[in-house]
Amino acid sequence: MYENFWGLREQPFGTTPDPAFLYFSPQHEEAFARIRYAIHSRKGLAMLTGVVGTGKTTLCRGVIGQLTNAKAAVILNPKNTPVQMLKDITYEFGFEHIPFYKRDVVAILRKFALDQLEIGNTLIIVMDEAQLLARNCLEEIRLLTNWETNKEKLYTVLLIGQPELEVRLRRIPQLNQRVVIRARLASLGEKETIDYVMHRLRIAGSPLFPFTPDSLADIYRYSAGIPRLINMICDMCLLEGYIRRTKKLDISIVQDVVKDLGGVLEDAKIQ
Numbered sequence: 001m002y003e004n005f006w007g008l009r010e011q012p013f014g015t016t017p018d019p020a021f022l023y024f025s026p027q028h029e030e031a032f033a034r035i036r037y038a039i040h041s042r043k044g045l046a047m048l049t050g051v052v053g054t055g056k057t058t059l060c061r062g063v064i065g066q067l068t069n070a071k072a073a074v075i076l077n078p079k080n081t082p083v084q085m086l087k088d089i090t091y092e093f094g095f096e097h098i099p100f101y102k103r104d105v106v107a108i109l110r111k112f113a114l115d116q117l118e119i120g121n122t123l124i125i126v127m128d129e130a131q132l133l134a135r136n137c138l139e140e141i142r143l144l145t146n147w148e149t150n151k152e153k154l155y156t157v158l159l160i161g162q163p164e165l166e167v168r169l170r171r172i173p174q175l176n177q178r179v180v181i182r183a184r185l186a187s188l189g190e191k192e193t194i195d196y197v198m199h200r201l202r203i204a205g206s207p208l209f210p211f212t213p214d215s216l217a218d219i220y221r222y223s224a225g226i227p228r229l230i231n232m233i234c235d236m237c238l239l240e241g242y243i244r245r246t247k248k249l250d251i252s253i254v255q256d257v258v259k260d261l262g263g264v265l266e267d268a269k270i271q
């Protein structure tokens with residue numbers, strides 16, 4: 001709606017996990033490298049944790065988008081039974097006719113893995129929101145990471161979740177010990193928050209940088225450096241600038257926006 005006013009190609013502060021906007025803070029870079037290593041070296045099981053809205057899903061999409069000779073099954077809604085979980089994985093790998101019985105689903109996944117390995121493909125299973133996985137699903141994942149040839153694992157499983165995932169895994173040592181690669185994301189620092197805002201504006205084709213230093217300091221303060229909250233505030237600021245027909249987003253605009261978003265910002269920070 002405001003793109004023309006600001007001279008933008010697209011909205012810079014969407015809330016979808018679009019990897020085209022991926023900004024690499026040092027910790028995002030580190031997490032990216034670790035996950036890529038886990039995949040390339042077929043390490044079996046890796047885990048990415050971080051508080052809500054810090055970029056876990058976006059980062060993971062970024063890693064997967066860069067892979068060649070790899071196939072990924074991404075499971076976004078993990079509140080399921082182990083059998084349903086295996087069926088979802090099979091479906092996400094492109095199978096349309098999923099058998100009813102677990103043993104037949106397992107047979108498909110095994111054969112698929114061996115065939116794919118033979119032609120040099122790596123297989124990744126991503127369980128997003130893995131903190132919601134039922135205990136027996138986590139157990140099934142442990143069994144999946146047992147599948148191997150003499151040399152390597154058949155599947156690399158990437159568990160992504162909020163910090164309580166780490167707490168849950170600690171209660172299941174037989175699974176926790178198999179997590180060979182761990183990566184964490186935290187909120188951004190003040191300078192990173194500013195870089196992040198600039199980066200997203202640049203990717204969206206912005207010809208100018210409308211935020212004043214004061215307003216950036218406030219954006220950091222109110223968002224606590226959490227990218228999703230930064231996006232919400234900045235998006236509303238751009239809208240407000242458009243409504244007021246001003247190209248300078250100063251602290252008064254940020255404060256008005258924050259007042260409107262107040263509850264959302266508080267709720268999001270509490271989670």
Ligand SMILES: Nc1ncnc2c1ncn2[C@@H]1O[C@H](COP(=O)(O)OP(=O)(O)OP(=O)(O)O)[C@@H](O)[C@H]1O
Pocket residue numbers: 014015016017018021022023024025028050051052053054055056057058059162227228231
């Ligand atoms: N490093 C980053 N670069 C660019 N955008 C980011 C980055 N981190 C987060 N974002 C943006 O912040 C928003 C939230 O990111 P994302 O959904 O990946 O977070 P999450 O950690 O998966 O959250 P949740 O815990 O709710 O699943 C998205 O709009 C995403 O594009």
Ligand SMILES: [Mg+2]
Pocket residue numbers: 056057058128129
């Ligand atoms: Mg996510």
